[in-house]
Amino acid sequence: MAGGGGGGDGEPEFQIAPMIDVLLVLLIFFMSITSAQVLQIDKDIKLPVATDAKKKDGKNQINEGAVNVAYKANKAAIKFGSLSWEDNLEGLVERLTEMKRNNPSYRVIIRGDRTVPAVEIQKVMNVIGQAGIDDISFSALNNDN
Amino acid sequence: MRKGSHRQLAADEANMGFQIAPMIDVVFVIMLFFMVMAGAVKVERELKTQLPGMAPSTPTEEKEMPDEIIVGVEESGAVTLNEEELDPADNKPLTNFTNALSRLKQDADNRGAKVLVTIQAEEQAKYERVIDVLNSLAKARVANVTFTVGSDQGF
Numbered sequence: 001m002a003g004g005g006g007g008g009d010g011e012p013e014f015q016i017a018p019m020i021d022v023l024l025v026l027l028i029f030f031m032s033i034t035s036a037q038v039l040q041i042d043k044d045i046k047l048p049v050a051t052d053a054k055k056k057d058g059k060n061q062i063n064e065g066a067v068n069v070a071y072k073a074n075k076a077a078i079k080f081g082s083l084s085w086e087d088n089l090e091g092l093v094e095r096l097t098e099m100k101r102n103n104p105s106y107r108v109i110i111r112g113d114r115t116v117p118a119v120e121i122q123k124v125m126n127v128i129g130q131a132g133i134d135d136i137s138f139s140a141l142n143n144d145n
Numbered sequence: 146m147r148k149g150s151h152r153q154l155a156a157d158e159a160n161m162g163f164q165i166a167p168m169i170d171v172v173f174v175i176m177l178f179f180m181v182m183a184g185a186v187k188v189e190r191e192l193k194t195q196l197p198g199m200a201p202s203t204p205t206e207e208k209e210m211p212d213e214i215i216v217g218v219e220e221s222g223a224v225t226l227n228e229e230e231l232d233p234a235d236n237k238p239l240t241n242f243t244n245a246l247s248r249l250k251q252d253a254d255n256r257g258a259k260v261l262v263t264i265q266a267e268e269q270a271k272y273e274r275v276i277d278v279l280n281s282l283a284k285a286r287v288a289n290v291t292f293t294v295g296s297d298q299g300f
């Protein structure tokens with residue numbers, strides 16, 4: 001049978017083509033598991049670590065929005081979408097209410113910096129509650145490396 | 146002059162072949178990079194909770210009162226359970242707190258009761274510490290969590 005390994009009496013030849021195939025498959029595998037999970041969050045926010053938190057399922061991203069709470073110069077900076085809302089929390093309530101009205105299964109993820117005082121997160125929860133959204137989650141990282 | 150350019154062309158033609166060895170080198174390096182990066186990748190996780198007041202209520206059904214546990218998060222980072230300090234600020238995994246919570250949860254499960262945890266964080270307590278507490282609650286499989294920040298602005 002003509003197969004790998006060259007002739008019957010000579011030394012088996014090193015097959016470069018299958019090796020390249022395997023290498024490329026491995027490369028694609030490692031590329032996909034690293035790049036698919038690149039965090040798309042505000043660079044000013046250093047998320048806290050929660051090793052026992054559930055993995056986020058990427059299926060439901062249309063139904064969710066993120067409120068980012070950074071903490072700079074002893075002041076909380078609240079962002080939803082690309083806009084800042086810390087001076088206009090009523091506006092944020094209206095915006096979230098509208099989102100909830102358009103999509104009843106809308107949920108909100110709170111991405112707070114680890115140094116933010118708890119009272120600022122409470123304010124955000126208050127805003128989300130006023131908008132009629134009850135399904136919220138707190139964002140955290142799996143490790144701190 | 147003409148002879149020289151002819152020689153150059155011949156040399157170029159000889160080098161036109163696809164070089165497999167450097168390609169494998171490069172692929173190996175890229176693969177090693179991604180293998181190393183895969184270990185340190187940061188994945189976003191979530192701690193789900195439900196804000197109170199929105200869940201559909203069934204007033205006709207008689208409900209058994211849940212076991213309420215008050216968890217305090219102090220500004221210093223200390224964590225208390227029913228006003229008893231269990232873990233100091235430097236204990237990030239909150240081992241004592243998690244163990245106590247697991248015991249309480251198991252006890253309540255044996256009796257068929259629910260556990261309701263209220264987190265009372267001081268206003269200037271760090272959010273990171275609140276997440277540590279939520280992480281311990283997730284570890285102890287306690288799902289009913291409510292929040293109170295400050296003295297009377299409960300939520």
